[in-house]
Amino acid sequence: MTANLSPSSLREAFGHFPSGVIAIAAEIDGIRTGLAASTFVPVSLEPPLVSFCVQNTSATWPKLRELPFLGISVLGESHDEAARALAAKTGDRFAGLRTVSTGSGAVFVEGTSVWLESSIEQTIPAGDHTIVILRVSGITVHPDVPPIVFHRSTFRRLGA
Ligand SMILES: Cc1cc2nc3c(=O)[nH]c(=O)nc-3n(C[C@H](O)[C@H](O)[C@H](O)COP(=O)(O)O)c2cc1C
Secondary structure (H helix, E strand, O other): OOOOOOHHHHHHHHOOOOEOOEEEEEEEOOEEEEEEEOOOEEEEOOOOEEEEEEEOOOOOHHHHOOOOOEEEEEOEOOOHHHHHHOOOOOOOOOOOOOEEEOOOOEEEEOOOOEEEEEEEEEEEEEOOEEEEEEEEEEEEEOOOOOEEEEEOOEEEEOOO
16 A cells, blocks of 8 residues: 555545546537546436546536536547547547537537537535436437557557
């Protein structure tokens, strides 16, 4: 056991926990806006709630949190480049990505396994992140798309 709780040690330790990756996105004045997140967690069935954690330093979240609806897309195993692009500091995060924008303003990435249309239900400050609880208002499932897995800073595929 070590008491080294530096951010880099914690990031390395937390990275051993494998997770999926989502895109959370919406249109703002016709511009697709969003980010990649690996902290997505389903929370409740009744009511239908999911969550993810956003860094308090995020420049994109203050724009998204003002919107009535956000699109969550669970990225598929072919989306490793897309996941990196959706986290890029500069440039169009959606360049080369086919997306669907709904009338609600939510943006979904084509070719992903699950789309969840959602609205912010609650936010909970948690250290240098904020836990965002979202209420799901619509679901689309493409069951044959295998997920991408983020593990130790690397994108992996599920074994057969
Ligand atoms: C695989 C992956 C997972 C990520 N997960 C999260 C996350 O759960 N929460 C978060 O705030 N940022 C996460 N990021 C970083 C964001 O995608 C984005 O880079 C960050 O919010 C900085 O951009 P912004 O200032 O425009 O928000 C992740 C990035 C990658 C590549």
